[in-house]
Amino acid sequence: MKNKIKYSKIIAGTMTWGRWGKRFPLAQMVKMIHGCVDLGITTFDHADIYGDYTTEAEFGKAFSSSKTKRDKIQLITKCGIQFDTKERPNKVKHYNYSKDYILWSVDRSLQNLQTDYIDLLLLHRPSPLLSPAEIGEAVDSLKNTGKIRDFGVSNFTPSQIALLETVLPVSGNQMEYSLTANEVQYNGILDDCIVGKRIAMSWSPLGSYFKENTPKTQRIQRVLEPLTEKYDATEDQLLLAWILRHPANIHPVVGTANESRLKKSVDALKIQMELEDWFLLLEASKGSEVP
Numbered sequence: 001m002k003n004k005i006k007y008s009k010i011i012a013g014t015m016t017w018g019r020w021g022k023r024f025p026l027a028q029m030v031k032m033i034h035g036c037v038d039l040g041i042t043t044f045d046h047a048d049i050y051g052d053y054t055t056e057a058e059f060g061k062a063f064s065s066s067k068t069k070r071d072k073i074q075l076i077t078k079c080g081i082q083f084d085t086k087e088r089p090n091k092v093k094h095y096n097y098s099k100d101y102i103l104w105s106v107d108r109s110l111q112n113l114q115t116d117y118i119d120l121l122l123l124h125r126p127s128p129l130l131s132p133a134e135i136g137e138a139v140d141s142l143k144n145t146g147k148i149r150d151f152g153v154s155n156f157t158p159s160q161i162a163l164l165e166t167v168l169p170v171s172g173n174q175m176e177y178s179l180t181a182n183e184v185q186y187n188g189i190l191d192d193c194i195v196g197k198r199i200a201m202s203w204s205p206l207g208s209y210f211k212e213n214t215p216k217t218q219r220i221q222r223v224l225e226p227l228t229e230k231y232d233a234t235e236d237q238l239l240l241a242w243i244l245r246h247p248a249n250i251h252p253v254v255g256t257a258n259e260s261r262l263k264k265s266v267d268a269l270k271i272q273m274e275l276e277d278w279f280l281l282l283e284a285s286k287g288s289e290v291p
């Protein structure tokens with residue numbers, strides 16, 4: 001059966017907790033872990049590469065110091081991307097999904113995260129060279145030894161998932177989905193999650209709204225502002241409410257490393273966006289009405 005594990009609806013993205021962002025010292029990372037768990041955000045999203053392969057280990061230290069019980073949280077991590085960094089000198093950025101590499105990468109993640117198991121292992125990006133049979137062997141071995149509980153992908157298309165599913169079940173897909181980057185609601189990726197009973201996780205759920213000042217974000221802002229009063233909610237909450245309205249039961253992987261914004265993310269789960277407001281926002285994002 002797919003999706004035996006219960007993930008929190010809001011998932012805490014850890015990409016910017018370390019060297020790629022806030023550079024939290026140990027005590028602050030411990031505080032973040034406690035803060036998330038207290039809010040019911042019990043699932044943490046990692047990747048081996050975050051912080052140039054350093055953030056998992058910093059989190060692991062904080063997790064250990066936090067004395068949080070392992071069964072109170074769920075850990076997601078990803079493997080496959082090979083950067084050229086000081087920590088890992090590679091000739092070229094590439095993806096590696098050989099059996100040996102996957103096994104090695106999971107062992108490192110386990111060590112770094114200071115845990116015996118990963119709840120959900122994701123292949124980070126599809127590689128044209130991946131071999132489903134080899135991945136199947138690696139995942140079988142990891143499941144049989146209890147090192148991972150579940151397996152999924154990130155940024156994969158439905159046909160790439162179908163290719164893997166000739167060999168093994170794919171429990172989830174983590175994709176870019178937001179009001180400003182909403183292709184997955186048209187290209188079959190979200191439909192595939194519903195059909196395949198896969199957990200759909202959205203990365204960068206706020207899209208470019210706070211990151212760019214463009215005609216698109218300005219159009220959205222003009223529609224969002226009056227809606228903040230109507231729903232008694234902030235802009236980031238409404239951006240989350242917009243993706244949560246999709247029937248694929250989206251789990252937003254929120255990137256904020258700010259505790260009050262994390263709380264607002266959880267409160268956004270209560271917002272029921274009205275149908276026409278959803279389309280008003282879509283129209284603002286597209287710059288034209290739906291056909």
Ligand SMILES: NC(=O)c1ccc[n+]([C@@H]2O[C@H](COP(=O)([O-])OP(=O)(O)OC[C@H]3O[C@@H](n4cnc5c(N)ncnc54)[C@H](OP(=O)(O)O)[C@@H]3O)[C@@H](O)[C@H]2O)c1
Nearest residue numbers: 013014015045154203204205206207210254255256257258
């Ligand atoms: N699978 C993949 O390929 C992939 C790719 C990218 C990311 N991810 C995952 O997705 C997670 C989230 O990605 P993301 O960081 O791009 O997500 P996001 O939640 O869309 O954006 C978070 C950023 O927006 C800022 N922000 C949030 N609310 C704001 C507000 N009201 N006003 C101004 N700025 C605001 C945050 O700053 P503050 O921290 O200061 O609040 C943070 O810099 C990552 O941590 C990672 O786990 C996965």
